[in-house]
Amino acid sequence: MEYTGSVNVSANPELKEKVRSGEMFLWTCPDCGCVNLLNLPFLYHDPDGKLMILLTQTPLRSENLPDGYTGRLVHSVGELVEKINIFDAGLDDVVIEMCKYVTKHELGKVVQLKFFKIDGADSEMTFTYPEDGQMQMVETGFKVYEDCAGIVNRNPEMKKAARGLVAVDPDWLSRFFA
Numbered sequence: 001m002e003y004t005g006s007v008n009v010s011a012n013p014e015l016k017e018k019v020r021s022g023e024m025f026l027w028t029c030p031d032c033g034c035v036n037l038l039n040l041p042f043l044y045h046d047p048d049g050k051l052m053i054l055l056t057q058t059p060l061r062s063e064n065l066p067d068g069y070t071g072r073l074v075h076s077v078g079e080l081v082e083k084i085n086i087f088d089a090g091l092d093d094v095v096i097e098m099c100k101y102v103t104k105h106e107l108g109k110v111v112q113l114k115f116f117k118i119d120g121a122d123s124e125m126t127f128t129y130p131e132d133g134q135m136q137m138v139e140t141g142f143k144v145y146e147d148c149a150g151i152v153n154r155n156p157e158m159k160k161a162a163r164g165l166v167a168v169d170p171d172w173l174s175r176f177f178a
Contacts, residue, residue, distance in 0.1 A: 006043035055080045063164040071165035082114045089118045097173045098148035
């Protein structure tokens with residue numbers, strides 16, 4: 001089995017789509033042909049975007065990143081792909097977590113939203129979530145993002161807590177709500 005534990009997408013841009021599609025994490029058993037999703041540590045490094053995302057099950061925290069870098073810790077391939085989508089769209093993942101929180105409460109459902117894309121003339125954001133064995137989509141206007149960005153900007157402790165290698169996720173966000 002050949003497994004690459006990291007990728008530098010500036011040096012190897014052809015691997016970026018393999019990471020985004022999940023292909024990078026699939027392994028086919030040579031005996032039975034069964035395809036499995038690897039659950040191994042992986043580092044996604046985008047030097048041009050000054051971004052490092054570490055996929056691991058090990059709880060970590062580090063303040064030591066190169067100057068100007070954003071570091072994120074994720075626990076699944078799905079979370080890794082979501083973070084790449086967020087940063088590739090030029091968005092702030094702290095603000096997106098707040099948008100997901102607001103949107104989830106507006107839906108009135110206990111679901112795990114994932115950022116999917118931003119699209120259209122009005123920059124509508126699309127989030128996905130599983131329900132009854134199928135993926136559902138919910139769209140929200142960019143105004144939600146702008147409002148959430150305002151909240152984050154008025155609360156500098158949120159930005160400070162997002163520095164270093166951090167898991168910015170619903171659990172992280174819940175620390176800021178009483």
